[in-house]
Amino acid sequence: MIKYNLKIGRTPNPYRKRGGRFLPVLATLVMLAAGLALFFTQWKPGRTGKTKQTVTVDDALKYAPAALKVKYLEASEALNAQRVKEARRLGLEIIEKLPDKDPFWYKTAELLSRSNTMLLFSNIASGEKSLYVVKPGDSLDKIAKKYNTTIELIVKSNKLDPTDDKIVPGQKLYLYRGEWNILISKKNFKLYLYDAGQIFRVYDIGIGVQDKTPEGTFYINVKQSDPDWYYQGKKYPYGSKENILGTRWMSLEPKGDTDKTLSGYGIHGTWDASCIGKTYGNGCIRMCNDDVNELYSILPRGTEVIIL
Secondary structure (H helix, E strand, O other), X not given: OOOOOOOOOOOOOXXXXXXXXXXXXXXXXXXXXXXXXXXXXXXXXXXXXXXXXXXXXXXXXXXXXXXXXXXXXXXXXXXXXXXXHHHHHHHHHHHHOOOOOOHHHHHHHHHHXXXXXXXXXXXXXXXXEEEEEOOOOOOHHHHHHHOOOOHHHHHHHOOOOOOOOOOOOOOEEEEEOXXXXXXXXXXXXXXXXXXXXXXXXXXXXXXXXXXXXOOEEEEEEEEEEOOOEEXXXXXXXXXXXXXXXXOEEEEEEEOOOOOOOOOOOEEEOOOOHHHOOOEOOOOOEEOOHHHHHHHHHHOOOOOEEEEO
């Protein structure tokens, strides 16, 4: 390798025979410029040494332990073949062996999320589902409260007509009795839905600017479909372009030792998907409309929400 000296004339010029008198200097300048460009794209204040390579969710499978990688591929194949319970079982086995929230954890959680929602919104039998026979005097609302579920979930999972809530004695319903709670990570822009302590579904979210999203323990108090938005004494009806709440609203009320003045916050949809994964707005939790519709149908009032 030829070493160049910036003091012209002190380094033998191997190109001189070909008439390229200034090529060494030009080559040096090009190399310096390339090096500086690479340095400033990777350097951050306070960081020294080599730049740490980030493992993304996309290449998480490549770096996964061999045994877990095989199990993941088996789970993915099972899910594609509609063997939902098998895919779910394998996904849970993988999650239990992984460091919390590492890239492969998210990759597996994505598969587990799809498995769980397919199971939840179908009449596939599972250990969490009970077969309920409708009794005289029953209503969907009464059954939903008894089993800590929602009318929307009963309707979806039993393929009922959403425009007709009529049920008759003797009718059989599969009911999923979940033990739901939510953990929201502001740092990761994620909403983690847990059932009985096991991860059930992971959603991408947006949060408030300038750390306006409060931290603490809350519970879902009010649920509204097609919500109107009230701001600074004015009402913006659902569907108006000024209404930022999207298709669903779930209000959050402080719980336990959390500051009781933290009111007015909630989880809602958005018409602007570009704000997901970012800080935006005055502190509420934003979700894509399809995601918030799904979450809304799962969670009953009273569900605990922890924001960190």
